[in-house]
Amino acid sequence: MSVNVSILDPATALAGHLTGDVIAPGHPEYDAARSVWNGMIDRRPAVIVRCADADDVAVAVRFAAERGLPIAVRGGGHNVAGTAVCDDGLVVDLSAMRAVRIDPSGATVHVQGGATWADVDAVTTPLGRATTGGVVSETGVAGLALSGGVSHQRRRDGMTIDNLVSAEVVLAGGRRVRASADDHPDLYWALRGGGGNFGVVTSFELRLHDLGPEVFTLNVAYPVADAAQVLAGWRDAVADAPDELSTSGFIWSLPDIEELPAELRGVSYVGIGGMWAGDPAEGERVCAPLRELATPLVDMSGPAEYGAFQQSLDPYFPAGLRYYWKALYLRELSDAAIKTTVARSMRRPSNDTLVIIRHCGGAISRVGAEDTAFGDRSSEWMLSIDSTWSDPAADEENIAYTRAFFDAATPFSTGQTYFNFPGLLENGDAEVKSTYGENHDRLRRVKAQYDPENVFRLNQNIQPA
Ligand SMILES: Cc1cc2nc3c(=O)[nH]c(=O)nc-3n(C[C@H](O)[C@H](O)[C@H](O)COP(=O)(O)OP(=O)(O)OC[C@H]3O[C@@H](n4cnc5c(N)ncnc54)[C@H](O)[C@@H]3O)c2cc1C
Incomplete structure (x- = not known):
C-alpha cells in the first residue's frame, strides 16, 4: 500500500x-x-x-x-x-509485537521483533529449554540479538547471533524477505552482528537448547581490598573451565536489601558471578574453587530455577536512571589490565556503577571471524564499564569518568568494542571500522545492496559501499 x-x-x-x-x-x-x-x-x-x-x-x-x-x-x-x-x-x-511461539519441530523458537527476554523465557523455560539471551529480562531481544548477545550460557551455547536460524525482515523499500542460510544468505550473514543496519526484523527464529529447570548459580562477594588477587585467581581458575561455566568478575556495591547484614549494604566489593549450564551438583563441584579466592563477605551461590535467575538482576537496572556504558574486548586479562581496572573502579563517582569483565571464549570463539558479521571472536575477555547514576547534575562527571577509563583500558584491547554497550555513539566511523575489522568492507557491500540510501542509519552505522 x-x-x-x-x-x-x-x-x-x-x-x-x-x-x-x-x-x-x-x-x-x-x-x-x-x-x-x-x-x-x-x-x-x-x-x-x-x-x-x-x-x-x-x-x-x-x-x-x-x-x-x-x-x-x-x-x-x-x-x-x-x-x-x-x-x-x-x-x-515494535513494542506491541511480542508474540513468542515454539516451532512445531521443538528445535527453535519464533520471536516477534518487539519481544523482551522475559517474553521468551516465559514460553521456553517451563519446557526446560532456552536460547542464549540477555541477563536482564526486560531487555529487548531484537537489539541484543542483532549485535551479538552474551548470556549466562554464552560459553556453552554461543552468542544469540550464533543461534539465529532465520529472520523475517522488512527492507528499506518496504519489501519483506526471509533471511537464512538458504534465503538471502548475504543478509543472513550481515544480520548476525551488523545491528539494525539492514532492515526491521519482525521475527527471529532462534535455536533452543536443553537448560534447567534448575541450574547452579555463582555469586560470591569478596572485600574490594582483595580485588586484584580475586580477579587474578578467577582468571587462572577459569582458564580451562568447561564450556558449561560462564562467569564474570566485577566491582560493584552490595545492594540495600534485607537479606544482607546492615553493615554490608552499599559496601563496594569484588564479585565473581555466573552460571553452570548443566547438572547443578556438577556445577557446585566445579565452582567450589571460585568461592575460596579470598575470605568472602557473603556467598549467595546455590541452585536456582533458571527462569527466576533470569529475572534476579532486573531490580538493579531500573528504567529512568542515567546510563552510559562502554565495553571493549581485551587481548588477555594480564596483571596490568587487572591493575588498571581495579584502580579505575576504586574511583567510581557513583556507587551504582558496575565494572564487569565477562569470560567469553568457549562456543563463542569456535565460530570463525568471517562466518558472521560480528568479526573476531578470539578474545576471551570483555571489559564493560556500566556507569549508572541518578542526578542529572552528575552527567558530565560520570561520562568523563567512563571515557577516561575506556581510554586507559584501550592499550589492553583488541581494538574491538561491543556494540550492545555503545556509549552515545560518539566515535562513529572509527569504532565501526575497528570493531568489524576485515568484515567491514563486506558489510558495506551488503548494506549497498539492501539499504543503498542508508535509511537505517540511527545505529552503529555502516555506510553503503
Ligand atoms: C539492563 C540491561 C541489561 C543488558 N544485558 C545484556 C546482556 O546480558 N547481554 C547482552 O549482550 N546485552 C545486554 N544488554 C545490551 C543490549 O543488548 C542492548 O541494549 C540492546 O540494544 C537492547 O535491545 P533492545 O531491542 O531493547 O534495544 P532498542 O533500544 O529497542 O534498539 C536498539 C537498536 O537496535 C536496532 N533494533 C531494535 N529492534 C530492531 C528490530 N526489530 N529490527 C532491526 N533493528 C532493530 C535499532 O538499530 C535500534 O536503534 C543489556 C542492556 C541493558 C540496558
Whole structure:
C-alpha cells in the first residue's frame, strides 16, 4: 500500500493505513511512547507508529522514506545510546509485537521483533529449554540479538547471533524477505552482528537448547581490598573451565536489601558471578574453587530455577536512571589490565556503577571471524564499564569518568568494542571500522545492496559501499 505523502501531518496521513496505532505530539501516550530505558535520552519524534504486524512496519518504513523522515527502530528500547527514538523523525515501534511461539519441530523458537527476554523465557523455560539471551529480562531481544548477545550460557551455547536460524525482515523499500542460510544468505550473514543496519526484523527464529529447570548459580562477594588477587585467581581458575561455566568478575556495591547484614549494604566489593549450564551438583563441584579466592563477605551461590535467575538482576537496572556504558574486548586479562581496572573502579563517582569483565571464549570463539558479521571472536575477555547514576547534575562527571577509563583500558584491547554497550555513539566511523575489522568492507557491500540510501542509519552505522 502506498500512503498519500502530501502536506498532511504524518499522523493524519498515516490514519487508515495501519492496523496499529499512530502516536504523535499531543497524543495522551506520546510522552510514555517516546521514553526509553535510559533516563538521559529525551527525544521528540514527529510520529511513533506502534506497529501491529509486519504490514504496518512496511507501511511505516515506506512512509518515512517517501517523506525523508529519519527512522528509528524500537525493539525493547533498552539500548544505552537511546537509538530506539529520534528527534523529528518516525519511530517504528515494535513494542506491541511480542508474540513468542515454539516451532512445531521443538528445535527453535519464533520471536516477534518487539519481544523482551522475559517474553521468551516465559514460553521456553517451563519446557526446560532456552536460547542464549540477555541477563536482564526486560531487555529487548531484537537489539541484543542483532549485535551479538552474551548470556549466562554464552560459553556453552554461543552468542544469540550464533543461534539465529532465520529472520523475517522488512527492507528499506518496504519489501519483506526471509533471511537464512538458504534465503538471502548475504543478509543472513550481515544480520548476525551488523545491528539494525539492514532492515526491521519482525521475527527471529532462534535455536533452543536443553537448560534447567534448575541450574547452579555463582555469586560470591569478596572485600574490594582483595580485588586484584580475586580477579587474578578467577582468571587462572577459569582458564580451562568447561564450556558449561560462564562467569564474570566485577566491582560493584552490595545492594540495600534485607537479606544482607546492615553493615554490608552499599559496601563496594569484588564479585565473581555466573552460571553452570548443566547438572547443578556438577556445577557446585566445579565452582567450589571460585568461592575460596579470598575470605568472602557473603556467598549467595546455590541452585536456582533458571527462569527466576533470569529475572534476579532486573531490580538493579531500573528504567529512568542515567546510563552510559562502554565495553571493549581485551587481548588477555594480564596483571596490568587487572591493575588498571581495579584502580579505575576504586574511583567510581557513583556507587551504582558496575565494572564487569565477562569470560567469553568457549562456543563463542569456535565460530570463525568471517562466518558472521560480528568479526573476531578470539578474545576471551570483555571489559564493560556500566556507569549508572541518578542526578542529572552528575552527567558530565560520570561520562568523563567512563571515557577516561575506556581510554586507559584501550592499550589492553583488541581494538574491538561491543556494540550492545555503545556509549552515545560518539566515535562513529572509527569504532565501526575497528570493531568489524576485515568484515567491514563486506558489510558495506551488503548494506549497498539492501539499504543503498542508508535509511537505517540511527545505529552503529555502516555506510553503503
Ligand atoms: C539492563 C540491561 C541489561 C543488558 N544485558 C545484556 C546482556 O546480558 N547481554 C547482552 O549482550 N546485552 C545486554 N544488554 C545490551 C543490549 O543488548 C542492548 O541494549 C540492546 O540494544 C537492547 O535491545 P533492545 O531491542 O531493547 O534495544 P532498542 O533500544 O529497542 O534498539 C536498539 C537498536 O537496535 C536496532 N533494533 C531494535 N529492534 C530492531 C528490530 N526489530 N529490527 C532491526 N533493528 C532493530 C535499532 O538499530 C535500534 O536503534 C543489556 C542492556 C541493558 C540496558
